[in-house]
Amino acid sequence: NAGVTQTPKFRVLKTGQSMTLLCAQDMNHEYMYWYRQDPGMGLRLIHYSVGEGTTAKGEVPDGYNVSRLKKQNFLLGLESAAPSQTSVYFCASRRGQGAGSTEAFFGQGTRLTVV
Amino acid sequence: QQQVKQSPQSLIVQKGGISIINCAYENTAFDYFPWYQQFPGKGPALLIAIRPDVSEKKEGRFTISFNKSAKQFSLHIMDSQPGDSATYFCAASITGGGNKLTFGTGTQLKVEL
Numbered sequence: 001n002a003g004v005t006q007t008p009k010f011r012v013l014k015t016g017q018s019m020t021l022l023c024a025q026d027m028n029h030e031y032m033y034w035y036r037q038d039p040g041m042g043l044r045l046i047h048y049s050v051g052e053g054t055t056a057k058g059e060v061p062d063g064y065n066v067s068r069l070k071k072q073n074f075l076l077g078l079e080s081a082a083p084s085q086t087s088v089y090f091c092a093s094r095r096g097q098g099a100g101s102t103e104a105f106f107g108q109g110t111r112l113t114v115v
Numbered sequence: 116q117q118q119v120k121q122s123p124q125s126l127i128v129q130k131g132g133i134s135i136i137n138c139a140y141e142n143t144a145f146d147y148f149p150w151y152q153q154f155p156g157k158g159p160a161l162l163i164a165i166r167p168d169v170s171e172k173k174e175g176r177f178t179i180s181f182n183k184s185a186k187q188f189s190l191h192i193m194d195s196q197p198g199d200s201a202t203y204f205c206a207a208s209i210t211g212g213g214n215k216l217t218f219g220t221g222t223q224l225k226v227e228l
Contacts, residue, residue, distance in 0.1 A: 004158075031214060040124070042204060042218040043159070050213050058215065090158050094214060102147055104216060106158030 002026050006091050006107035013081045013114045021076040021110050023091030030096030032074040033058075033104070034066060036087040043090060049074055050096070081114045088112070118142055119207050121219025128226050134192040136222045138205035141186065145207035149216070150179065150190045153202045162203070163190070195226045 007022045023032065030051050035043040045058030049068040063085060065077045074093075078085060091107045120139045128134045140148075149164035165172045165179040165188065172179045178191040192199055205219040 033215070035218075040220055042121070042220040043216075044218070045215055048213050048215060056213065059217075092158075092216075097211070102149070102164065102214070103161045104149075106151075106160065108156075108158050 004091055004093055004105050004107035006089075006110050008110060009108065010111050011113070013078075013112065015081060015083060015114060017081050018077070018079050019081065019112075020078075021089055021091075021112075023074045023076070023093075023107060025072055025074075025091075025093040025105070027093060027095075027105065028071070029093035029105075030071075031094040032068065033092045033094075034064070034074065034076045035090045035092065036060065037090060037109070038087050046076065046089075081112075083114045086112060086114045118217050119205060119219045121205050121222060123222060124220070125223040126225070128192075128195045128224065130195065130197060130226055130228050132195050132226075134190075134195045134199065134224055134226070136190045136203055136205070136224070137187065138189065138219050139185075139187045140207050142207070142209070143186070144209050145217075146210050147208045147214075148179070148181065148188050149206050149208075150177075151204045151206060151218075153204065153221075159204060192224075195224075197226045197228060200224055200226050 004025045033048040034046040047066040052071040089110045092104045094104045150162045151159035152162040153159040176193045181188045206216045208216045
């Protein structure tokens, strides 16, 4: 049982380049999330999804897009990377409503540097 | 706007001592309060969580104390061990609407021998 897997683990981008971060979960969870973690700021929600085909904005969505075409995958896209997007990105998943639905499981993170 | 405020930013405790991390929240609609533990290079992992209908929850050496009227909750680590050295995040969420977690800014705990 792999849990939540993020690809890639590290990436260096030049300003203006685009890339997609992939998150895959094998727990059949309904809810998926993308967070960014910056020193002294905790984890901030970028976008989230409550089910296949749905997405919604979080606290810091500007400069990012997401897609949830399959239940198990949640993609985070950067169309034109900026140095301010240098961060560690975490994907998380959670069961939907109901008993045992409260714990969020996190991936190992993707360290992105934009130069 | 920081909806969940966490302190201290860093903490050094001697082995065997008690580590205490505090959080305060603003939104009274929050109904789930977890603590996450994160080791370097890893993702956060759930440590312990509480709902506002109880004032305390204990799991082994870890205890959450919850004060609904003061809108505060804290994590107590008893008999702290070097293996507890990690970053701890408090969080809060509202059931429904995606159950989105709002995190505090984190506390770096170091337990010295």
